[in-house]
Amino acid sequence: MKTRYSAYYALPYLFWIVLFVIAPLGLLLVQSFNNIGGHWTLANYQTYFKSGTYLRMTFNSLWFSFLVTMVTLIIAYPAAYIMTKLKHAQFWLMLIILPTWINLLLKAYAFIGLFAQDGSVNQFLTLIGIGPQQIMFTNVAFMIVAAYIELPFMMMPIFNALRELDPSLINAARDLGANSRQTFMKVIFPYSLSGVRAGVQAVFIPTLSLFMLTRLIGGNRVITLGTAIEEHFLVTQNWGMGSTIGIILIIAMFLTMYLTRERKGRGKQHAK
C-alpha cells in the first residue's frame, strides 16, 4: 500500500552516507597504512607498537579517561538519585542540560581565570591557610575541568534510568522486608545500570579525545589520544601516524562500547 516516493528526495541523504560516513573512515584506514611519501606500509603500526612512547601515551589517555569517568560517576549518581525524588524533576533536568549548551571552549576558558596563580581558587586556598598552589598546567587541573565538562553527560542518562524505575518495585522490596540498603543494592542499582553504562560511554569516549583541554589547561603535560592525533595532523603533518592513532582510538571506542553493552536478561536475574 505504501508507495516509495522518497527515493529521489533521499538522494542527498544517500550521498551523505557514502561521502561523509563511509568514505572518511575508509580514507582514515588507508591513510594509516601510508608513510609520509604516500607508500603502502605497516611502518606506522610498527612504530606505534614498538616505541614505548605511543603505548605509554595510550595507556595514560585511557587511565585519565577512566579516572574522569569514575569521578563524574561518583558525583553524578547520588545527585541524579536525589533529583528523581524532587517535585519538578523536569525543571532540574533542564538545569543540568543548560551548561551543555554553552561552548566547551568558554567553560575551559573560565578555568584559566579560576586556576591562575593569583586566581580565585588560590585566593580561597590562601584564605583557609593552605597557601597558593600551582594548579594550571597540572594533571589535576586537566581532570577537574574534564570532569566538570562531562558531568552533565553522566547525570542525564542515570537520571533517566532511575526515573523509569517502577516505584512499585521499591514498595514491593520494602513490603518483603528489605531495608533501605538492601532495596538500593538489590533493586534500584541493578535497574539503573543501563543509565550508568550509557553515562560511562558518553564520558569515557569523548574524554579520550579532549585535545583542546590538554592544550589550554593541561599545558601539554597530559597527552590524550586526541592531542596526539591533532599534533600529527596539524602540527607535524604526519597524517599516516595520526591516522594510525585514530584507528587505535576507534578500536578503544568499540572496546568501550562492547564492555559497557546492554547485557540482556541480567537485570531481571538480579531482580529475582
Next chain:
Amino acid sequence: MQSERFKAPWLKLYLALVFILMYLPIAYLIIYSFNRGATMTAFTGFSWQHYLDMFNDLRLMQILVNTLIIALLSALLATIIGTFGALLIYQMKRTGIKNIFLSLNNILLVSPDVIIGASFLILFTMVGFQLGFGSVLMAHIAFSIPIVVLMVLPRFHDMDTTLIDAAYDLGANRWQVLSRVILPYAWPGILAGFFMAITYSLDDFAVTFFVTGNGFSTLSVEIYSRARQGVDLSINALSALLFVLSLMLVVVYYFIATGVATRSSKKAGHGQLKVVDPQ
C-alpha cells in the same frame, strides 16, 4: 519513611552543591565581563568597557556573523537532508536493511570529534576541496544530519498509516500526501532537529578546527586561539552574550520538545535534549 525524611536536608544540600559547582564557572565568566580592570582575578569595579571593546572588535564581529551564518545554513540544509533520510529509513520494510542504515546514520554521532575532523580533513584534501567557508559548512551539515534523523524518525513511526491511506483514497497525489499529511505531522520533530543542528554547529570546536584552513574562523576556533594567549575580557563579554543566546535556544527548544511529547509517546525527545556528547 522516617529515616528518609531525616536524611532529606543533607541530600538536598549535596544536590545544591553540585548545581552551584556546575554554574559557578559560568557565573564567574559573566561577572568578570563587567570588570573595570583587565584581569579575571581581581574585580575592581563595574564597567561596560569590555562589551564596547567586543562590539568594536571588527574581526570578532565578522567571526560572530560567520558563525551564525554557518549555524543557520548548515542546520537548514541538514534538516532538509535529514528529514528525507528519516523518511527513507521509515519506509524500509526489511528490518535488516533498516538497522544497517540506522547504524550508518549513528556512526558520526558516536565518533569522537577528532576522528570526524581528521577524516574530513583527509577527504577534503583528497578531492582537492579548498579549506574555508565551504569545507566548514559541509562538515557542519555532515555531523548535524544524524541528529535530525533521530529527532524526526520517531514522529514518522508514531504516525497512523491510515492517515496516508485516507489521503490517497481522497485523491491526493504523492506530493500532496507528503506536503499536506506527512511533513505537517512530523513538523515538531523537524523543528526539534533543526534546533539541535544549530546547537551542534554553535558548540563545535574540534571538527571546525581541523577543516577550517587559514583564512576562515568560527567563534570556537577564535576563542581557542585567544585563550591560548591568555585572558582577554572581551571573551568574557562574548561568553555572556552567548549564554543569553543559549538560554533563549533552550527555552525555545523546551517548548518544541514538550509540544512533541504531549502529542506523541515519551520517547520523542522529551527530556533527552542532547542525545550524544557533541564535543
